[in-house]
Amino acid sequence: MTVAILRRTAILLASVLAASIVVFLFMAVLPGDPAQVALGVNATPELVERTRQEFGLDRPLLTQYLEWMGGVLTGDFGTSYVTREAIGPQLLDRLGVTLWLVGAGMLVALLIAIPFGTVAAVRHRKPSGALVSALSQFGVAVPAFLAGIVLVQIFAVRLGWLPSGGWTPPNQDPVEWLRGLILPALSLGLVQGAVLTRYVRSAVLDVGREDYIRTARSKGLRPYPALVRHGLRNAAIPVVTVLGLQLATLLVGAVVVEKVFVLPGMGSMLLDSVAARDLLTVQGIVLVLVVAVLVVNFVVDVLYAVLDPRLRAS
Amino acid sequence: MRTRWLAAVLAALLVVSGCSAGSTATVGGGESTLAVGFTAEPQNFDFTTTDGAAIPQALLYNVYEGLVKLDANGEIVPLLAESWQVGDDRTDYEFQLRQGVRFSDGAEFTADDVKFSIERVRTEWTISLASAMDVVERVDVLDPYRVRVVLSRPSNSWLFAMTSRVGAMFSRTGVADLANHPVGTGPYQVTNRRRGDSIVLSSRQDYWGGERAYRTVVLKYYDDATALNNALLSNGIDVISGVTAPDSVPQFEADTRFDVIQGTTNSEVVLAFNNRTPALSDKRVRQALSYAIDKKALLATAWAGRGTLIGSMVPPTDPWYEDLSGAYPYNPARARQLLADAGKQDLDLRLRVPNLPYAVSAAQVVASDLNKVGVTVRIEPLDFPAVWLQQVFTDHDYDLSIIQHVEGRDITTFGDPDYYWGYDSERVRELLADADTGSPQRQVEDMKAVARTLSDDAAADWLFLFPNIIVTKKDVTGFVRNQVSESFDLTGLK
Numbered sequence: 001m002t003v004a005i006l007r008r009t010a011i012l013l014a015s016v017l018a019a020s021i022v023v024f025l026f027m028a029v030l031p032g033d034p035a036q037v038a039l040g041v042n043a044t045p046e047l048v049e050r051t052r053q054e055f056g057l058d059r060p061l062l063t064q065y066l067e068w069m070g071g072v073l074t075g076d077f078g079t080s081y082v083t084r085e086a087i088g089p090q091l092l093d094r095l096g097v098t099l100w101l102v103g104a105g106m107l108v109a110l111l112i113a114i115p116f117g118t119v120a121a122v123r124h125r126k127p128s129g130a131l132v133s134a135l136s137q138f139g140v141a142v143p144a145f146l147a148g149i150v151l152v153q154i155f156a157v158r159l160g161w162l163p164s165g166g167w168t169p170p171n172q173d174p175v176e177w178l179r180g181l182i183l184p185a186l187s188l189g190l191v192q193g194a195v196l197t198r199y200v201r202s203a204v205l206d207v208g209r210e211d212y213i214r215t216a217r218s219k220g221l222r223p224y225p226a227l228v229r230h231g232l233r234n235a236a237i238p239v240v241t242v243l244g245l246q247l248a249t250l251l252v253g254a255v256v257v258e259k260v261f262v263l264p265g266m267g268s269m270l271l272d273s274v275a276a277r278d279l280l281t282v283q284g285i286v287l288v289l290v291v292a293v294l295v296v297n298f299v300v301d302v303l304y305a306v307l308d309p310r311l312r313a314s
Numbered sequence: 315m316r317t318r319w320l321a322a323v324l325a326a327l328l329v330v331s332g333c334s335a336g337s338t339a340t341v342g343g344g345e346s347t348l349a350v351g352f353t354a355e356p357q358n359f360d361f362t363t364t365d366g367a368a369i370p371q372a373l374l375y376n377v378y379e380g381l382v383k384l385d386a387n388g389e390i391v392p393l394l395a396e397s398w399q400v401g402d403d404r405t406d407y408e409f410q411l412r413q414g415v416r417f418s419d420g421a422e423f424t425a426d427d428v429k430f431s432i433e434r435v436r437t438e439w440t441i442s443l444a445s446a447m448d449v450v451e452r453v454d455v456l457d458p459y460r461v462r463v464v465l466s467r468p469s470n471s472w473l474f475a476m477t478s479r480v481g482a483m484f485s486r487t488g489v490a491d492l493a494n495h496p497v498g499t500g501p502y503q504v505t506n507r508r509r510g511d512s513i514v515l516s517s518r519q520d521y522w523g524g525e526r527a528y529r530t531v532v533l534k535y536y537d538d539a540t541a542l543n544n545a546l547l548s549n550g551i552d553v554i555s556g557v558t559a560p561d562s563v564p565q566f567e568a569d570t571r572f573d574v575i576q577g578t579t580n581s582e583v584v585l586a587f588n589n590r591t592p593a594l595s596d597k598r599v600r601q602a603l604s605y606a607i608d609k610k611a612l613l614a615t616a617w618a619g620r621g622t623l624i625g626s627m628v629p630p631t632d633p634w635y636e637d638l639s640g641a642y643p644y645n646p647a648r649a650r651q652l653l654a655d656a657g658k659q660d661l662d663l664r665l666r667v668p669n670l671p672y673a674v675s676a677a678q679v680v681a682s683d684l685n686k687v688g689v690t691v692r693i694e695p696l697d698f699p700a701v702w703l704q705q706v707f708t709d710h711d712y713d714l715s716i717i718q719h720v721e722g723r724d725i726t727t728f729g730d731p732d733y734y735w736g737y738d739s740e741r742v743r744e745l746l747a748d749a750d751t752g753s754p755q756r757q758v759e760d761m762k763a764v765a766r767t768l769s770d771d772a773a774a775d776w777l778f779l780f781p782n783i784i785v786t787k788k789d790v791t792g793f794v795r796n797q798v799s800e801s802f803d804l805t806g807l808k
Contacts, residue, residue, distance in 0.1 A: 032699075
């Protein structure tokens with residue numbers, strides 16, 4: 001077990017290192033001079049050069065990279081070229097918004113997927129099961145931003161029940177916060193829910209064919225109690241794996257949904273920073289996202305072991 | 315069981331959506347709060363080192379004030395200076411300052427701050443606009459409320475520049491962290507900011523001009539036009555500062571909840587010709603292209619017909635405006651003839667445009683119109699600002715481009731042969747210099763001559779002037795029709 005954890009940690013560190021190098025190089029070859037962009041259209045070449053020096057862009061790439069990584073390791077992500085603010089606290093602030101969004105989206109997805117997926121599996125030979133399958137098939141095809149636009153039109157513009165966008169921090173006004181979170185979470189969660197419904201369905205179907213369910217049924221248990229008592233835990237194993245994999249998709253979806261709902265999360269920060277060629281900020285964001293995904297995968301592995309005692313031994 | 319679960323969720327949703335609908339639907343709530351939606355967010359608060367229109371839009375006149383300001387008619391009027399006198403040789407400006415003015419950090423505003431602010435432009439400002447202060451020779455403090463600015467030569471554009479961010483007055487004790495903590499004498503101060511979302515301005519009780527109509531103004535930022543429109547439709551904001559999706563305007567005009575105000579801006583959408591390239595250095599070719607483009611149809615396509623055809627680099631709010639939009643009436647036959655005269659019938663041009671909606675849709679029309687007179691046009695959208703700035707603006711690597719020029723009186727850029735137009739005219743340079751040093755009457759005459767010369771030379775093709783379209787809720791009044799200064803002026807709201 002210890003060896004496995006050590007190995008995983010080593011892999012994690014190597015992945016982060018590789019990601020940091022790739023991100024750094026990508027930004028370096030991106031066309032457009034950060035100093036020019038920061039100064040705007042009428043800047044003189046001398047001024048651009050002075051600003052390049054001030055940003056340290058005139059130094060060798062290796063020096064720039066090592067300095068950046070050195071800072072990151074001590075928790076200092078540097079100061080943005082564009083906002084002139086420390087990047088670290090900004091990242092933390094934005095990460096908070098994105099985590100709420102992804103978390104709420106995941107919750108919505110699970111609230112949809114578990115009951116509907118189970119129903120679709122248990123009634124897979126009946127019309128109602130087929131209907132759920134068809135609906136989930138349709139949901140998978142709908143992009144999150146489209147769901148968002150439709151939801152905004154209905155619940156914000158026509159009915160006026162919920163805000164069309166914007167973010168209120170939970171500690172400032174919890175009701176406003178929740179109201180603002182509902183539509184983005186739904187647009188992210190509906191699509192994810194449709195995807196997960198299909199996984200839940202096939203997982204439950206597989207479990208339903210297992211001997212122990214047949215045994216339970218033969219002892220007189222009805223299909224649902226049999227599943228809940230004996231099957232769900234086993235069905236959860238493949239679903240948890242998929243959840244981990246889907247998290248990356250969810251993060252990408254969050255970027256788009258943040259744009260539609262004007263939420264100040266990591267996604268909108270990333271897009272704005274790329275447009276402004278705020279290289280240090282982009283590097284910081286991507287690094288944080290990479291680490292987030294890796295950590296989630298780690299957590300999934302642990303959960304896996306918890307759910308399946310057979311894996312704990314190895 | 316499933317129906318009960320669904321009912322519970324629906325009930326919760328209704329509670330959450332119902333409990334505050336109407337009452338606090340507007341940001342912050344309350345009658346003294348106004349929420350204004352914008353599309354471009356200030357990256358920081360320091361317009362002395364960060365270029366772009368977003369910072370002065372939010373802060374100038376609202377948070378920072380200058381000695382003079384530009385009013386809604388484009389006239390220079392007093393602000394922190396009660397009055398001023400110009401010496402006979404037109405190089406001395408003596409300002410009488412308003413008394414009892416305080417910065418938001420409590421410091422009193424005096425002549426020393428004027429000297430400090432003007433001199434600081436040359437030493438600390440890094441944006442190019444700062445060169446407007448190069449003409450200042452020295453600043454003399456005559457007494458605490460009187461100050462004299464001596465110019466090295468007469469310059470009409472200097473006083474005009476003083477109405478822009480360059481003329482903003484700073485506190486000597488308030489410049490430590492301009493990017494994050496602006497300190498000005500204006501009626502509002504920044505009390506909160508949520509990056510990627512909003513800036514909160516609160517009205518100052520100790521403002522010399524008394525309190526403003528709205529105690530709190532929330533500037534909300536939406537970089538997506540649809541999101542901005544939805545925010546107004548769903549009561550998230552009270553005002554759209556500038557409509558960026560003109561197709562949506564009829565929707566607001568038809569809705570009795572809103573008022574739509576349409577006026578002009580300083581923002582010319584220009585089809586830039588790279589005057590340095592072999593093909594376009596020939597005046598006949600540039601004139602041919604100008605004849606070939608149907609500007610009226612282009613405006614209809616690119617901006618729903620909302621905007622003004624100008625035919626020059628002068629908006630109607632400048633004193634030397636003349637309508638030159640008839641100089642090159644749509645005439646493909648004449649265009650073909652001119653191209654034939656120049657021996658350039660098979661031109662192949664790269665139209666490199668920023669990937670912004672107005673530029674991309676205008677580019678389609680330009681390309682199709684030019685195709686009709688035998689000019690092949692390849693449209694290349696470039697990532698804006700980064701790539702466009704580098705390749706077109708800095709490296710001059712383009713034949714044609716389309717971009718809006720937002721700054722006031724930016725016709726002077728045609729006097730700079732190194733500017734990306736690549737336009738080099740001795741006569742225009744002389745006229746511009748003359749206009750700057752001459753009397754106000756002389757200035758008007760010379761500037762008219764500049765505009766006509768540029769039009770005759772077809773130095774560029776002026777496609778249209780951007781409209782200023784503001785949509786407000788019915789009960790918000792006091793917005794001016796034309797956007798002439800750099801500021802989104804909140805001070806006149808009622």
